[in-house]
Amino acid sequence: MGTTGSKLEKSLPSSFPDNERIFGLENFGNTCYCNSVLQALYFCLPFREAVLDWARACVNSKVRNDEDSMLVSVAETFLHISSNKKKFGVYGPKKLIQVLRKNNEAFRGYQHQDAHEFMNYLLNQITEELHMEAKELAPHSVDRTPEMPKTWVQNIFEGTLTNETRCLNCETVTNRDEAFLDLSLEIEENSSITSCLRNFSGIETLNKQDKFYCEKCCSLQEAHKSIRVKRTPNILALHLKRFKYVESVGRLKKLSHRVVFPVELKLNNTTDAAADEDAFFNLFAVVVHVGSGMNHGHYVCLIKIHEQWFHFDDDTVEGVDDSHLHSVFGSAQEGGGNYSGYILFYQKVTA
Template sequence: MLARSGAEESCEEEWAGPRGGWAGRAAGPRSCRAGRALGPRQSPLASAQGGVYRRAASRAGAGPEAAAAPCAGEEPGAGGRAAGGDWGPRRGVPERRRRGRQRLQSRLRAWVRGGSGSARGLRCERAARLLSSPARGCRCCDWVEDGVGRMEILMTVSKFASICTMGANASALEKEIGPEQFPVNEHYFGLVNFGNTCYCNSVLQALYFCRPFREKVLAYKSQPRKKENLLTCLADLFHSIATQKKKVGVIPPKKFITRLRKENELFDNYMQQDAHEFLNYLLNTIADILQEERKQEKQNGRLPNGNIDSENNNNSIPDPTWVHEIFQGTLTNETRCLTCETISSKDEDFLDLSVDVEQNTSITHCLRGFSNTETLCSEYKYYCEECRSKQEAHKRMKVKKLPMILALHLKRFKYMDQLHRYTKLSYRVVFPLELRLFNTSGDATNPDRMYDLVAVVVHCGSGPNRGHYIAIVKSHDFWLLFDDDIVEKIDAQAIEEFYGLTSDISKNSESGYILFYQSRD
């Protein structure tokens, strides 16, 4: 745990002091606004409804006497009928939530803007911590009735903090890069977190800076408008970033997140999700959408280039899409019978490679381990077609076709039987800025292809369902760190901090989880 600075402690004292800070006043039994408005014995819901109905009567045209007194047949403090006999707006708890949010935002705005420079960032961070704390946050927001409302507040604070710090963060990034070194037609925008959506934000940032993928998505945006799907929402997001007038800033990917949660119930919650699972789902979904659109075009008898398709290809294998052109590689599974020495091979396509990790190793070592020879014996013997019986055999996997962009997934989460849960392997695994694969097959095409590291999705924390995700990307000749709405320029040497830990004692680490290597040719 990082030690708190004096500035942060002073922020905490100012914000959460027993009398001076608003959190202390709100938590007090007598000075709480809700307590003064509702009284100690009166029902919050009944009081709120009664007040709303009386205001509704006033708006309906009743005189000041009718607005000040309960309606006919209504007990004081109870929810009666508005003028004319109709029920007033049923607001109650939602109304109090809305007003509470407004009060909270105004107080946060005044307090956060009272700081300057780093103090402002510390105040935003402290405000978010206080609201997310079970001990203080619930008392500060005692008008929040359920977890959903509390999550809405946390999201509101996160968005507000982004707005408060956006100008300072953006100007600092522009100054650090410099106007002369700032790439032409390039934009660096953070993404707002909509409640544990860092797994999504980090992968989207990594994909955005995989230039071949970005260009294809933006080209898809320029095509005739189609029915809304996950790809159209992604294209709108990328287009929004690429066409911004400002060079740096923050964008809320609300449309994409909403569509993602609508299409897959796995992501339809505020829980932390696995970034690798999201990457797999996104790439496969985009490929399915493109194949389905091409199928519809063939059924209509017209190809994308305007030619008429006279062949009946309903039963043919789906054509590869630009997702496959960018990310798809081919593995060959070689099996050699130890009796007759016959070698059989079977090809398998992949969009990313998942490799096991070991302590104090490198990604090259992990790839060699991926292609290590495995002996099939005992109950796992291999059925040889030549021998027509089960025989002992050697089996190994090698890369036959190298993709344009190589996505490597480091298997850092391991299921522990004694704990009955997954735990994180924070092993130190070095991933170089340049990579060449040595586990290629003999008939591989272009086996000497060189790769450059362009993006890394980093997991921060101790387990798959907790922690945080950030992204490190290379843009032109420098590196950037994307932490949701925060964008910072970092040195290339700082990447070493995300290799992992040399000690197995602590499992809480910031370690590379998904690596994106782009070929030079």
């Protein structure tokens, strides 16, 4: 580990639990995108506990131990770290990388990959595997269910959006709900997460060739459309869209815009009918993109563990001050500030 265990241990507060383990992750050729997300998910306590509970339940169950399973690979990684006799160390998630590359062609080779795409694939793949497992264990009961029961991944990360469309001719409002595991937010220069969320739910006018077909009017009409959060998730993952395709150069360009994000967040774009419209969230992890472009950068992760922030850079881990967060907001000047917050993880505060 880049920072030795003894040095790291000396920097910990006296209240730091003895049973917590902090391990760096070995890089197997541009696998920082995987390491940074895995660290954030490991220290997402509801997710870690669910993975470990699933792994322990497999010992005496009929669940298949599929060598090509992403869930099995993640569980083995989490078990190795959480049950290790050492408090600090380095682990090589080699099998997980092998399974990932075998199952998904997009992640084969040794080129730089996108951390958000990996997170989406991992959570959706584990959800799919849990659905397959439910069918194997109780095929008849699942067949009688109109829709698949929620998995623990969905219980942790899934929220609900409402697409609201108001016909400007008859004022009829049409609502359509959809689930999400994370929100992807457009960003602007010198902005904040609060303004990004406000813009995400801004009113869009549908007119000209984009008119809305109103079933009450039985014709195409101008309309107002907005997207708001109807149900907040227990873990809110926010993806900042820092890579934009520039047609003139024919490639993706990184937006290093300064986007301020708070440690405590209250959503400002919930629906009036949201059951938890006053919910607060606490920041506990930030996946950071380092570099000027998507295809030749690096990923690190900042994680708050028992009131102490840590900087995870593959196999190197070190404690940092709270003020270190300010260094990953991005830059107020175009082309500056290569350290840019990319994926933010917030946990809902429960009473």
